[in-house]
Amino acid sequence: MRVTTACVALLALGLVIETSRAHPLQESRKRRSEDGTVSYSGYKLFRTDVPLPQLPVVDSLDSSDGVDVWSWRYNDQRLEYELDVLTPPDVEQQVKQVFSDYQLNYQEVIEDLQSAINLELGDDELLWNRPGHPMTWEKYHSGEDMNQFLDYLQGRYPHLVTLIEIGKSFENRTLRVAKVSTGGENKPAIWIDGGIHSREWVSPATAMFILHRLVEFNWEDHEIISEFDWYILPLANPDGYEYTRHHDRLWRKTRSINPEMPKCVGVDANRNFELKWMEGGSSSNPCSDIYAGPSPFSEPETRAIRDFLLENKDQLKVYLSMHAYSQMWMLPWGHSQVRPKNYDDLFEVAQKATNALEKSYGTKYRIGTIPELLYVATGSSGDYALGTVGIPYSFSLELRDLGRYGFILPREQIMPTAQETYDGIKAMAQAVFEKLQMTNSTQIGA
Ligand SMILES: [Zn+2]
Incomplete structure (x- = not known):
């Protein structure tokens, strides 16, 4: 997992995620189309709410290569983090299993990132x-x-x-x-x-x-x-x-x-x-x-x-x-x-x-x-x-x-x-x- 929040890295109520061991999606692993552009075809964005005791879920996601936590937002009323998790197709099942192991509900926010990128570029x-x-x-x-x-x-x-x-x-x-x-x-x-x-x-x-x-x-x-x-x-x-x-x-x-x-x-x-x-x-x-x-x-x-x-x-x-x-x-x-x-x-x-x-x-x-x-x-x-x-x-x-x-x-x-x-x-x-x-x-x- 690479910790790549909207902007900031994290230190959550004493739980420090060791960012220096984060292993980002390796350049060699990224799939590129013929013109050399990285393709995000089949990548999904999941949203999940993580109560503080379950925050170690991040460590488990860490074992899924290529997973990218886009954003963490702390909700101080509900004492939980909202996580947006970008998931490559080949580890999707693994990530869903991690959510399930931690008893976390999740939503699929973006079904196919490449389609979203194509729409964003438009005609x-x-x-x-x-x-x-x-x-x-x-x-x-x-x-x-x-x-x-x-x-x-x-x-x-x-x-x-x-x-x-x-x-x-x-x-x-x-x-x-x-x-x-x-x-x-x-x-x-x-x-x-x-x-x-x-x-x-x-x-x-x-x-x-x-x-x-x-x-x-x-x-x-x-x-x-x-x-x-x-x-x-x-x-x-x-x-x-x-x-x-x-x-x-x-x-x-x-x-x-x-x-x-x-x-x-x-x-x-x-x-x-x-x-x-x-x-x-x-x-x-x-x-x-x-x-x-x-x-x-x-x-x-x-x-x-x-x-x-x-x-x-x-x-x-x-x-x-x-x-x-x-x-x-x-x-x-x-x-x-x-x-x-x-x-x-x-x-x-x-x-x-x-x-x-x-x-x-x-x-x-x-x-x-x-x-x-x-x-x-x-x-x-x-x-x-x-x-x-x-x-x-x-x-x-x-x-x-x-x-x-x-x-x-x-x-x-x-x-x-x-x-x-x-x-x-x-x-x-x-x-x-x-x-x-x-x-x-x-x-x-x-
Ligand atoms: Zn920024």
Whole structure:
């Protein structure tokens, strides 16, 4: 089994799952179609609720090669974990036997993952293009399309949009931040990144939509947008994203190559930041999906983000990182159960944001620190933003859904997901602005 949660690894009420011994689906074992793409034909996604005493079921699943636990969500009312378990066809009976041995009921949530992936990709012919750029919110676009949209925005709205190259990925793709600013000096700033984990496709799609709203519908929310400078990095892991589009839809990490372990590619970028690095909820095994890397900031992508945040730390008041899935508005810390000093402020802002987010479609989010909602995760960007850079409002979001489709969120849900997230972020900006005015201080304390 490879422990590859929506975002974080686990430490559940004292039960530590030893992630470093996790053995992911071996590259050689993955079935590939003629064009080299990994096929998930016949893979099923099972959902099961696991009361705490039965949690060792995870160890038993571990013996089934290729099983991948997509997500763990802790339900503190029912004192149980909801597990989404991706199961290859050849071990399906074995996994069902494990469920039965532990007397766990389960549901089949996705009957055939490859069919879900094919539906998600859909038929591009049906889509229309806007003049000047190929971007829509009706399908999941390539990194190239996203770049064209960024170029378009800068060309069409030069008074609002400036593109900043903050670095290069391992495979030499440019990491591009779009700055949206109505001008003026000494404004507070908001950072938003998407796509740190490459298989969470709705995250970069949502980041692009937010950019579209900030720029092309600037007049609609002009007042609150103008109170801040906005820095958006829609695609923080472009190599991984490209890999998910052409080779393996479920790739999560970067694509860096470790010469000592050339068969195990990539690092979990959200375990690679230097704050309590490798102190829990991450793995030292290069083959693991939550591999923290050979050292903190071993990845050019995390270094680029670090450098930009540090360079702009006086201006930045909000750090927001978008992941998927589980519908959570998460607060620091990820590295321990201890709450940050400004927890009450963070919580209040998150509450306003999620209330606004819920209005359009009734989508409910949970709020809490990462271990409260999931489990301990160290080396995350959100912890680094608050703890080291000192950005007072640091949030990590898990967008839709709750596991019906998981990472393979149908394209019809891009627009509502992006729209509601934008509503939440707008309310967050408003709430932070009011707090900054009240405190009239840049030190909220971490
Ligand atoms: Zn993630």
